[in-house]
Amino acid sequence: MKATIAPCVGGFSLSVPSVVPYAAAMNISEKLQTRCVIVGGGPAGMMAGYLLAQAGVQVAVLEKHADFNRDFRGDTIHPSTLELMHELGLLDEFLKQPHQEVRELRGVVNGQVVPISDFTRLPTRCKFIAFMPQWDFLNFLSAHAKRFPTFQLHMETEVVDLLIENGRVIGVRAKTARGELEARSDLVIGADGRHSIVQARAGLERREFGVPIDVLWMRISKKQGDPEQSFGFFQHGKLLVLLDRGDYWQCGFVIPKGGFDEIKARGLPEFQNDIVSFAGFLRDRVAELDDWSKIKLLTVQINRLRDWCREGLLCIGDSAHAMSPAGGVGINLAIQDAVATANLLGEKLRNGPVSVDDLRKVQARREWPTRLIQGMQVFIHHWIVTGRASREKRSLPLVVRLLKWFPFLRQLPARFIGLGPRPEHFRSLRRDPVS
Ligand SMILES: Cc1cc2nc3c(=O)[nH]c(=O)nc-3n(C[C@H](O)[C@H](O)[C@H](O)COP(=O)(O)OP(=O)(O)OC[C@H]3O[C@@H](n4cnc5c(N)ncnc54)[C@H](O)[C@@H]3O)c2cc1C
Known part of the structure; x- marks a missing residue:
């Protein structure tokens, strides 16, 4: 032709x-x-x-x-990316999009709320993670x-x-x-x-680097009176992450790799109980997860x-x-x-x-x-999420207690998460757009 x-x-x-x-x-x-x-x-x-x-x-x-x-995209825009948006002249407009600004990341570890990282001292214009x-x-x-x-x-x-x-x-x-x-x-x-x-x-x-976890990904509706920001709940080797997506919570439930069949065999009511044991406020609506098709398995790789x-x-x-x-x-x-x-x-x-x-x-x-x-990430998988630290019988693992006792230590995870090693800056080859 x-x-x-x-x-x-x-x-x-x-x-x-x-x-x-x-x-x-x-x-x-x-x-x-x-x-x-x-x-x-x-x-x-x-x-x-x-x-x-x-x-x-x-x-x-x-x-x-x-x-x-x-659904299965992360929602985090880091301070280094916000800095880049500033360098590109897009920051003010970008921050007009609906988002949450999180200046301190906190987790609920074995029932206790603990601070994990503090972004307020980062050498960037925006001292927060934008959840969008x-x-x-x-x-x-x-x-x-x-x-x-x-x-x-x-x-x-x-x-x-x-x-x-x-x-x-x-x-x-x-x-x-x-x-x-x-x-x-x-x-x-x-x-x-x-x-x-x-x-x-x-x-x-x-x-390939072995990864001992997978993630179950699902939605549960949000209600008035729920916590105001995205959250991570850690409990003796298990982890539930809740991302605030306006009218619903995007939930990520960390499970041992290959463990989904066993969870299914235990049945949905048991799984719903697992979720509630992390985040009690979801008790009145966890029954929304009434079919396994609403729960997606995301395989994690490194x-x-x-x-x-x-x-x-x-x-x-x-x-x-x-x-x-x-x-x-x-x-x-x-x-x-x-x-x-x-x-x-x-x-x-x-x-x-x-x-x-x-x-x-x-x-x-x-x-x-x-x-x-x-x-x-390999260290976090093996020591904090599924490893020894997570199985410690004490209420808080050592690494978490250190972050609780010494606030300046919270700047380390903030740098790691917020900037990463060797943050890049855009070298201007800039051409103005045609409007
Ligand atoms: C469950 C889970 C949760 C995560 N949560 C977070 C988080 O909260 N924060 C964070 O920083 N990171 C998170 N990550 C990691 C993060 O998602 C990735 O590192 C990041 O998305 C990588 O970006 P990317 O652009 O390289 O690839 P991707 O985001 O995967 O984008 C690839 C794109 O290519 C398209 N594509 C694929 N194949 C083709 C094809 N053949 N032709 C054309 N298009 C194609 C896809 O549709 C997609 O749009 C998470 C990862 C997982 C598994």
Whole structure:
């Protein structure tokens, strides 16, 4: 079938067959040529897309879902990300979105409320974590990115394969609602999360770190008089996290890995009792969980690629290093990777392809913060959530008692969660958007 090339805004070109018979309407073959294709519109992909587009790089983000409204996303926007929003001139508008500002993280450990981290002394403009549903964050970012003529976002576009020529990645193949899309580019960025097809198809070697936990994910409605902010309840090796999502609580219940079948075998009433034993105020509505289909199992992984790149391809965020929810730091790390990518590659990519040595610089910059944080997550899993500290018969494990007795120690978890090691700052290659 003959194809016509239709120019798109910002110099992109998209080619579609000129005649589309009705029977073949679901199998249109579209072609897209751009400088950089980003696979995945999560925190890493959307931030990289925004920053590269702002730097004048033609960029297309391909996201498999039709919208950003998915339950199983973390809701934390860290002080380092808020600092970045300030550097981008977006902070004031961003903080107008509905959110909660949490200056001190407290947990309920074996029935006692204890302070865990204190963000008020961080060297950042915003000395708090903003809790905001992640779809609001991503919608905000995409709305602003779309103001750059160099930015494109393709929703409902699922990448299924890489295009490789003479050992170099030259683009991707994707499924769309209309048929197939072939997107060619000088660089493909894999930001497609922990089940990344990009890293799998690229044949990048991955190292797995054992994780002893999984998470059950469910909703329970909120009522007047409930606690005012998101909470973590720890109890002798078990953990329930409640995220405030306006009219309901998003609940994450940590269980031993592979333990869901046993929980199911014990029955729903027993499970409901477990939830109430953590958060008594949910007693009058825990029966909302009246079917196992309302309780989703999220498998938790920690892994890391040996090489984050090859010719024509770079992986960032969970695609390069899957993070556990422990510490609530994966989103921050994914965004920091995106900033480093734009800082290190933006200028060169605006003018042409980048070499594999350029791509390695991103890994070199971001690898040790990743190793450190993943090391901390492994420690938290083995010692605090499921390990010895959690099984101590005393009412509070030693590490928690230290945080309670010595307030200055709470600045350490605050730095770890709020900034992470080696926080990135956007180096301005700034172009003003077309309004
Ligand atoms: C249960 C759980 C709770 C968590 N809670 C928190 C928390 O509170 N705070 C925190 O900081 N971290 C949390 N994390 C970790 C955090 O979710 C990740 O580290 C973070 O989301 C990584 O961002 P990302 O952009 O790399 O990947 P993702 O957020 O996974 O985004 C990947 C995107 O790519 C898209 N995609 C996937 N495949 C394709 C494809 N083939 N084609 C096109 N698009 C594709 C996906 O739809 C998605 O939008 C949690 C993790 C888990 C498992």
